Amino acid sequence: MPLNAATKAARLSVAPMMDWTDRHCRYLHRLLCRNALLYTEMVTAPALVRGGALHLLEFSPEEHPVALQLGGSDPVELAHAARLGQAAGYDEINLNVGCPSDRVQSGCFGAVLMERPGLVAECVAEMRAAVDIEVTVKCRIGVDDQTPEEVLPEFLARIVAAGCERVTIHARKAWLQGLSPKENRDIPPLDYPLVHRMKEYFPNLHISMNGGITSLDQAEELLAAGMDGVMIGRAAYHQPADILCQADRRIYGAGEDSDPVEAVRQMLPYIEAHLTAGGRLHQITRHMLGLFAGRPGARGWRRMLSEGAAKAGAGPELVEAALTQIPSVAETEAG
Structure with missing residues (x-):
């Protein structure tokens, strides 16, 4: 089966980052790299469905391939929001199961959902049934006192059974108790080997590595080691030329470096x-x-x-x- 635009692009993606990856940021990044997959900031399903905040879905056609990241935990509401995202023209709908912020926890979505794999699977299934475009998940390896080696395989098995074919794994735990969202981006140790093992366990699942990746050299190493994709966050924002200007040539083997x-x-x-x-x-x-x-x-x-x-x-x-x-x-x- 031929890869769709978003999956093909997911070899390199720029992470969804609140207050950063808005439409203006994405337009700039697209000028620097034609092929990378770009993500919106997280948009909550309640804001779209209950709040009618459809302006949050606006983007420029030049941004394609571009994915909408949704936050939420109500399967019916997420399915409705996914339909709105598809109608707006997005190439992919992504469910946030990784954000550790307090306001996200209080709404029962983000990283806290790592504790509720059955609910996440239900959300994925409802979203998949609602749209024709791909539904993906971005998660952590676990939260708080969970043992990632035990919970992550079960989590992935549940969402795969629900129809998820592509996942991005931030290779850190999220400590919902005791660490701020900022600290959660750096303090929990990275566990790349665990994510590589998940690729061995789920060979047909498209897995992208996220967390601590700061250069194209590092991205190329992870791809060569068996990852299907690499997602880069802060480095792509703070040093966009270093990450994106050579990516078309080095990651996709297409085109010249941008200036x-x-x-x-x-x-x-x-x-x-x-x-x-x-x-x-x-x-x-x-x-x-x-x-x-x-x-x-x-x-x-x-x-x-x-x-x-x-x-x-x-x-x-x-x-x-x-x-x-x-x-x-x-x-x-x-x-």
Whole structure:
């Protein structure tokens, strides 16, 4: 059976990150990499179904392949939200079983659902029955005092039986008691070998590794070691050029490397359209601050955007001026 667009793209994906991977961030990332799978921030099923917040589903056609991540634990409500996501044009619906935040726990979704594999399986089954696009799960290896070696195989077996064919595993436990969401991203130790064993146990399940991956070199090593996909979070946000500019060639074997300077220039019409629609410059440029991380001129670029983008009347000309802080651009313009 031929792979669908989202599964083919899932060889490399950018993690769903609250307050970060909004539509403006995804548009930028797509300019840097044509093939990677992009995820929305988590959208709760109640917000869509009960709150009617359909604006949360808006995205640009250029973002494809793009997946909608849902949070929730009511199978019927999640199925309704999945239908809304499919109608909006998403390539995949993903269920969040990994977020450790307090507000997520209180709503009985996110990582706390690792303790309720039967309910997760019911949710997956209802969502699968409701839509034609792929339904996937993002989970942890366990929570609190659970023994991952015992609970993770059972969890995966339940969701596979419910029709899930692709899962992303954050290779850390989530400590719901005693650690903040921020601490949960770093303090629980990584267990890559356990995730590799899950691939041996479930050879037909498409498994992506997530957690602690900071470079394309590391991504290539994990793929070579048998992972079907790799999901990168903070590194893809803070150093997007390092992760995404070479990914089409190195991960997908297709196309040439992209250029962050050219990506900035391609962002200018998008910025203009956003401002014309009543938006503010900083809503977009906050995602562009790390574009030249580690390169000459990065500090000047970041400073100009940080100081100027929130000011009234700031527009594309500020971005063009900030770009002259990058030596290669300044030399070209001087010449």
